[in-house]
Amino acid sequence: MVHTIPLKTPLDDTGLPHRDTQTSQAAAAPADASRYHHPHFVDARPTGSGTAYRFTAFSGYESRPEMPAGAYDDAAMTWELRDQLHDQYTAARVLWSQACLRLQAAPLLHKAAPLWSAWTAARNELVVTFAQFWSTGDGLWRAQLLRLTDAERAAREAAGAFDVVARGLAQAVADQVDVAGWDEALELTTVAGELGYDASD
Template sequence: MAHTIPLKTPLDDTGLPRRSAPAAPAPAPAVPADTSRYHHPNFVSAQPSPGHIAFRFRAFTGLEPKPEFPAAAYDDTALNWQLRGDLHDQYQAARVLWSHAWLRHQARPLLHQAAPLWTAWTTARDELTAVFEQFWSTSDGHWRAQLLRLTDAERAAAAAADAFDTVAAKLAQAVADQIDAAGWDEALELETVAKELGIDASDWPVRHVDDYSHPLPQYRIVRGGTAYWGRATPLAASAAQLIAGHRERLREVADLAGDFDPAHSALA
């Protein structure tokens, strides 16, 4: 009787044991493209972290050119989308740091210039308020002299407001340029820069740059003793409103008193 014996090794067509084909060598891992030639000159290192990359740079002075993504990297076929994306992130981080250094460099002399101008304005404003309040204790026979003191105080306050606004406009432009470079989410507060210099700018009305290139409409402005309606920059507008409020109160009193003194009617 025939018996079958299972073979431990399968036979091929020649009747010989089948040999396993040698395993193909594993492909060599792809070598990532070298992007160092595209790094920003201030770049030091990049440390991958979950969800982001932490970039380190040498300190910026603000005098360097604005960091711009190198155009040649767009045409480099050795770079894939991931490498280009990492380079974009690197240059975005560089722009943020550069813009902060740039704003500090631009704003430093302007802040030092604005500080005494702000003090001059607050002094002139307080003097104007004090002169107006003196009408409560000024006798009728001395109103003309008090009106002269009031107009002097008005002119001083208006001039002080204009002087501050002139510098504030430059600060507003510097702030706008920093935001333009880095984006609103990376805006550096002007008050922060001032605090680093030991200057308290928390009360300074440095508004959006458009408020200086397109002044606020319809405020009563007093210049050279003449009152008219026009456009004013932010602090000048505040001064004009203060002056207009005083003038309106004096006109109201003159009307109630039936006073037709030229000195009073000049307030109209």
């Protein structure tokens, strides 16, 4: 049989917070991920398609942005905060990879521009030299063959010189795509345009 004992003073009048009140106050305190933000992070704003993250400019000399390991072990971090932090570092890596491409490609593009001009001139000379066979007299074919051989050698050397620089440019582009993915790939023609080069060819 259950007995009820009346109390002269209610237990809640002690002035001590009730256990449920302590729990709710702790739960009400918002979790904060700011200590894990990337040093270049400025802010994040919601957009129609997700969240736009803003950062101060990357130079390309920084270390690759990676989410701090402590964020995974921090009990105060919620799943939502970790997800947002992950997205922030993904956005940071995209901008960092683009800065790296600009940094690596600039000196290569400065070398590539005159080499490309030399190659196109040598190729045009080769085409013209070959076309002259149609108007070369019978007694001049040997001289024309020598001119064609010289033009072919010059075109091959010019192409080889350009290819050396082009391999470096291709590697820089591949490195950027490896980090950012094809959807966030920075076009090499865009980088060249920023330096004042028309790289459409």
